[in-house]
Amino acid sequence: MDTSTQASRETDQQTRDWLRTLVAFDTTSRNSNLALIETVRDALKRQGIDALLVHNAARNKANLFATLPAQDGGTQGGIVLSGHTDVVPVDGQDWSSDPFAVDEREGRLYGRGTCDMKGYIAATLALVPEFLAMPRKKPLHLAFSYDEEVGCAGAPYLLADLRERGIQPEGCVVGEPTGMQVVVAHKxxxxxxxxxxxxxxxxxxxxxxxxxxxxxxxxxxxxxxxxxxxxxxxxxxxxxxxxxxxxxxxxxxxxxxxxxxxxxxxxxxxxxxxxxxxxxxxxxxxxxxxxxxxxxxxxxxxxxxxxxxxxxxxxPGLEASEQAAITALVRALTRDTATRKVAYATEAGLFQGLGIPTVVCGPGHIEQAHKADEYVALDQLASCVGFLRRVGQSL
Structure with missing residues (x-):
């Protein structure tokens, strides 16, 4: 087995491990997400990355923003990988397994949030060691929010903080479940x-x-x-x-x-x-x-x-520009040229409102979200890992 194949398998296993960790936190929107956020913060700290936490007024929830600098230490520009940490309730749903413990069967990982959207966050975190080792000319940013499921209530505070600090990334990929296809607009x-x-x-x-x-x-x-x-x-x-x-x-x-x-x-x-x-x-x-x-x-x-x-x-809705560099990049990396628009909302329009061109692309399918026995397929996670790796390499 060559070195690259071995590394890819290790990253796939780390993605599963991260997903098990993330799903074990019951971050239903009515609950705090601090235990999850602090776990991610501490993991990044051990790799030399300082993460900023932006709390809500009650300080029982927080957004996380972290920058993986370019090779020369630069932190301006680059691309944001964005996801939300909260999930919808399981109340009244008939699950075949514990919704807060990942259950693997028949090539699928079952659990609340596996699809929407902790699978994307897990893939991102599993790749951090690879991202740090890449000779990138531009930074990568991680943005993980709270309360997306109750009207995108958390991300505006994160974006307001970025505005105040003068941080202006060049593009953003919101990893909502799209089957790893490019979504350029939503309501x-x-x-x-x-x-x-x-x-x-x-x-x-x-x-x-x-x-x-x-x-x-x-x-x-x-x-x-x-x-x-x-x-x-x-x-x-x-x-x-x-x-x-x-x-x-x-x-x-x-x-x-x-x-x-x-x-x-x-x-x-x-x-x-x-x-x-x-x-x-x-x-x-x-x-x-x-x-x-x-x-x-x-x-x-x-x-x-x-x-x-x-x-x-x-x-707000999203209407991505086909001329934006992030749109062209994600289309090239996924080899997807179709025009695809969806009725559900995401945080992408908020990033676009800050002047950050944004597209939506992530593992899993929206039809599998919010219901009993929510799952993400292993091949979808593998595709996501490959895509995010190429995003990092493109920088």
């Missing part, structure tokens, strides 16, 4: 929480109340009407699997008893907009309906009725 996501306040009354005295649930239903139906209009009239982008902007109401609660007019109803809604559409304009339409139609009807029943809309997590 934005915008989440809102709406609280409708009416007046309670005994249900036998209906005219004396202002039914918050019924008025909330009017707004929900308006949101659905907007969604139907986008579906029917566009605008469209046929490269997407869902080629139009979507709006949905996904949670609702209200009422205290079957014989009581409810004075409050709360629901959440989201829209996923094509990158060329303004989220502000979409939300302005909803707000206009509230102010011009819904509130006048409510206040005819109860003068103090009100509707509160709170802006929640949001992430």
């Amino acid at each position: 934005g996501i915008n989440v809102f929480r709406c609280r409708v306040h009416g007046r309670a009354a005994h249900s036998s005295l209906t005219p004396r109340g202002c039914n918050a649930i019924e008025h909330a239903a009017r707004l929900i139906c308006h949101i659905r009407d907007l969604a139907d209009a986008y579906r029917t009239n566009g605008p469209y982008d046929t490269f997407y699997d869902v080629p139009f902007t979507t709006l949905t109401t996904n949670q609702i609660q209200g009422g205290i008893a079957v014989n009581t007019i409810p004075d409050a109803c709360e629901f959440t809604y989201e829209f996923r907009n094509l990158p060329g559409m303004s989220p502000r304009d979409i939300q302005a339409d909803i707000r206009r309906y509230v102010d011009e139609q819904l509130l006048p009807r409510m206040r005819a029943e109860f003068p103090d009725a009100r509707v509160e809309i709170e802006t929640g997590p949001a992430a």
Whole structure:
């Protein structure tokens, strides 16, 4: 066996070992990710790399940013390898094995986050010794975030810190599961929480109340009407699997008893907009309906009725430039020239918003994420390791 083949096998084993380590941390978004982040920080420290941690306000979560300098010690420019450390819950899911212990069977590694997206992070960390040994003319940066799964809430703090410190990489690869194919665009996501306040009354005295649930239903139906209009009239982008902007109401609660007019109803809604559409304009339409139609009807029943809309997590869409060097590089290294756009959101649009050209490419398939028996195939991990190795060599 030649030296390069032996090295590749060792890296593949280190990738599995790292994945087992990462999956063992229950980093469901409601939990802290500090144990995982500090483990990664300490491993990098042992290899001579100082990692920066950017904490949330409660200091129970952190982003990690680390730079592997160029051969001459340079830290400016280069490429970011980016991934999120949080995962979605396993509550109510019927798993065949412990979701927080990697189970290998039939060429697949099962466990929460193996696909989305600890497999990519594991491959990146396994390659750090190789990256450090490469005679690179430019640096490599590692960016691992928290709370991506709840609206990309953590990465903005990391990017704000990079801006303040004047760090400006030349490109970024976000390793969300794409089957190691190049994704050049995705939709934005915008989440809102709406609280409708009416007046309670005994249900036998209906005219004396202002039914918050019924008025909330009017707004929900308006949101659905907007969604139907986008579906029917566009605008469209046929490269997407869902080629139009979507709006949905996904949670609702209200009422205290079957014989009581409810004075409050709360629901959440989201829209996923094509990158060329303004989220502000979409939300302005909803707000206009509230102010011009819904509130006048409510206040005819109860003068103090009100509707509160709170802006929640949001992430911008991505529209990568085909002329950007990172797009050309990733296409060349994967030999993938297809135009591919997806409806799900990632942190890529946030990096692009900082002026860092970004594409999405990582192991596994989105269809395997977020469900019971989530897995990543071993051949996908091997392809990812080979791809990331070539990224390092290209520098």
